[in-house]
Amino acid sequence: MVTLEQVEELRQRANISYDEAKAALEETNGDMLEAIINLEKQNRIKPPKGGGYYSSKNSQQDRRNEQHSGSNSSKENDGASFGELLGKFFRWAGKIINKGNKNHLEVIKDGDKIMAIPVTVLAVLLLFMFWITIPLMIVGLFFGYKYIFSGPDLGKENVNRAMDSVADVAENLKNEVKGEKSDGKNSDN
Known part of the structure; x- marks a missing residue:
């Protein structure tokens, strides 16, 4: 069952009417992400510029999760690609070999x-x-x-x-x- 909150959130994210949002959510049994993907495939909404992605999480919930997970602790390898990590390893190994x-x-x-x-x-x-x-x-x-x-x-x-x-x-x-x-x-x- 689709809730009013889901319809409102999809309507705001995709900039579509209530009827379109309700129909899209009913087609996907309330799956917000699947509804957005279907709307993109039907060319009813434009995909984000730069090949980005939509997030179906509430931004307030993201903030709460960051507060609970201790976002103050810096993790230096978050988002680092394999090539960057490999480069760091080889630089470290080079320093050790030099010593x-x-x-x-x-x-x-x-x-x-x-x-x-x-x-x-x-x-x-x-x-x-x-x-x-x-x-x-x-x-x-x-x-x-x-x-x-x-x-x-x-x-x-x-x-x-x-x-x-x-x-x-x-x-x-x-x-x-x-x-x-x-x-x-x-x-x-």
């Missing part, structure tokens, strides 16, 4: 720098070949190699202090296996 290329993992033996690997390469190695990379690094610790990070983001003292402590633990473990005490004396004496 990884500026920072290095240096391999040091007896105070000499053997090599420096960009953190980006290290991350790729750890991601795709962790079963080789991690054991090689651990074995390197037991052969006296030390690892430090250098660069503007990772060359911090606390990061390298952690790496030094790992190297010290490996050295102590190696000495215990050999039978030496931590003060350098042989435990066989």
